[in-house]
Amino acid sequence: MNKVGSNEFYADFTALAKLKTSAKKDPEAALKKVAQEFESIFINMMLKNMRQSNEAIGSDLFSSNESKQYQEMLDSQMSQSLSKAGGMGIADALIRQFQGQGSVNTARPGSETAFLNQVATQDLARIQMLAKHASNDLISQAQVASKNEDIDLSKIIENLQLDLNSDQAPVSAQEVAFASPSEFIQSLWPYAQATAEKLGVNPKAILAQAALETGWGKYPIAKNDGTASYNLFGIKADARWQGERALVTTLEYEDGIAKKQVAPFRAYDSFSDSFNDYADFLSSSDRYKDALRAGDDVSTFAANLQQGGYATDPKYSEKIKGIAESDWFKSL
Numbered sequence: 001m002n003k004v005g006s007n008e009f010y011a012d013f014t015a016l017a018k019l020k021t022s023a024k025k026d027p028e029a030a031l032k033k034v035a036q037e038f039e040s041i042f043i044n045m046m047l048k049n050m051r052q053s054n055e056a057i058g059s060d061l062f063s064s065n066e067s068k069q070y071q072e073m074l075d076s077q078m079s080q081s082l083s084k085a086g087g088m089g090i091a092d093a094l095i096r097q098f099q100g101q102g103s104v105n106t107a108r109p110g111s112e113t114a115f116l117n118q119v120a121t122q123d124l125a126r127i128q129m130l131a132k133h134a135s136n137d138l139i140s141q142a143q144v145a146s147k148n149e150d151i152d153l154s155k156i157i158e159n160l161q162l163d164l165n166s167d168q169a170p171v172s173a174q175e176v177a178f179a180s181p182s183e184f185i186q187s188l189w190p191y192a193q194a195t196a197e198k199l200g201v202n203p204k205a206i207l208a209q210a211a212l213e214t215g216w217g218k219y220p221i222a223k224n225d226g227t228a229s230y231n232l233f234g235i236k237a238d239a240r241w242q243g244e245r246a247l248v249t250t251l252e253y254e255d256g257i258a259k260k261q262v263a264p265f266r267a268y269d270s271f272s273d274s275f276n277d278y279a280d281f282l283s284s285s286d287r288y289k290d291a292l293r294a295g296d297d298v299s300t301f302a303a304n305l306q307q308g309g310y311a312t313d314p315k316y317s318e319k320i321k322g323i324a325e326s327d328w329f330k331s332l
Contacts, residue, residue, distance in 0.1 A: 023065045032051055036094075042134070046134050052324060055134035063306075090171060095119065098140060099146055103330040105228045110224040119158075121169050134159070137159065145216045148190070148236070160165050169226045171227060172222075172227055172228060173220045173221070173223075173224050173226060173227065173228045173229070174226075175223035176217075176219060176220055176230065176271075177217060177218055177219070178216060178217030179218075180216070181211070181216045181328045181329065183217075184211060184213075184216045184217040185207065185328055185329070185332070186188075187217075188207060188210065188232075188271065189203070189207060191271060191272060191275045192204075192210070192275070193205045195275045195276075195278065195279050196213070197282060199279055200292060201291075201292060201293055201294055201295065201296070201301050202294075202295070202297070202301065202324075203292055203332075204298055204324045204329050204332060205294075205298040205301045205302060205320065205324055206275075206278075206327070207324075207329075208298070208320045208321075208323035208324035209233060209302070209305075209320050210232040210233060210303075211323050212319050212323055213232060213233055213234040214232055214315075217232075220232075221234075221246050221248055221265050222246060222248075223244065223245075223267055224246065225248040228242075228269040229246040229265060229266070229269070230269065230270055230271050230273060230274045231246065231265050231266055231267060231269065231274055232271065232274045232275070232278070233278045233281075234250075234265065234311070235265065235266045235275065235277065235278065236263055236264060236265055236266070237264040237265055237266045237267075239296075241266050241318075242268060243267060244267035244268075245264040245265065245266065245267055246260055246264070246265045246266075246267045247263070247264055247265075248262070248263060248264075249261070249262050250262075250263050250265075251313075253266065253312040253313055254310045254312070256314055269295060285308075287304060287308035287309055288304070288308045288310070290304040290307065290308065291304035291307075292307060298320070298321055298324045298325075299317075299321050302316070302317035302318075302320035302321050302324075304316045305320075307319065
């Protein structure tokens with residue numbers, strides 16, 4: 001199982017998409033591999049959510065003894081249940097689902113490809129949402145179960161399969177919000193690296209700009225219905241944009257004075273789409289050619305980005321540089 005919080009863990013999620021190529025050569029092996037990777041990623045995120053819940057409970061001065069007992073009970077039941085189920089059984093359940101309860105030879109045509117396409121293209125935010133739902137279910141069961149009872153994983157796995165199959169279900173902006181700068185960096189760093197490679201700039205500059213635009217991911221832009229827009233870079237929807245939009249009240253500076261305005265922003269289907277559009281947005285405009293010549297220099301990139309008119313905030317480039325040089329980025 002991958003270690004929670006490591007860059008390799010998040011890279012493993014990105015690597016799921018690469019398994020689609022090997023599926024043509026050995027569909028059975030690829031099917032098992034992608035299912036196992038999904039379960040590993042899912043469990044890591046789920047346990048992380050549960051630990052955060054435990055920490056929140058443990059910080060309550062009025063229930064410290066209860067929280068310790070609850071944590072011990074939860075850890076014990078979780079270990080027993082995972083052991084008896086052979087993991088959480090998610091990988092096996094997903095494989096059976098796409099094989100019609102049979103082997104690859106008896107699976108319905110195209111099921112392996114359908115599975116790989118569905119799981120490998122799941123965005124990080126969607127996996128986080130599924131893990132959050134399941135961890136909440138587990139915590140609820142642990143709160144009502146006695147120490148001598150096991151947690152029933154069957155219903156949780158069933159709910160997970162329903163969520164996974166509902167790949168068109170909208171995700172709220174709150175569900176894609178990040179709890180801390182470290183979570184924001186760990187989750188989006190692989191995307192920033194891939195985008196930086198395309199543009200030939202420093203990935204820290206890209207991620208620092210996303211952190212500035214979203215308040216470290218705590219304040220994501222929401223569409224009118226409250227669902228996520230996945231817009232990490234504050235790119236507005238002008239006449240060239242043919243996709244969905246999100247109307248947002250924003251601050252714009254005129255002669256150094258901040259004024260509130262309502263403006264349309266681009267909306268995407270995933271964080272990956274946001275990074276890809278950001279790369280296209282910069283590379284397709286002559287205004288940002290000097291920024292893209294900055295190479296590894298974050299300060300020059302940010303200054304030329306502002307000079308090109310990316311934002312009206314007079315301190316925009318200074319803020320990007322400050323974030324990129326903060327302690328949060330030192331480990332990258």
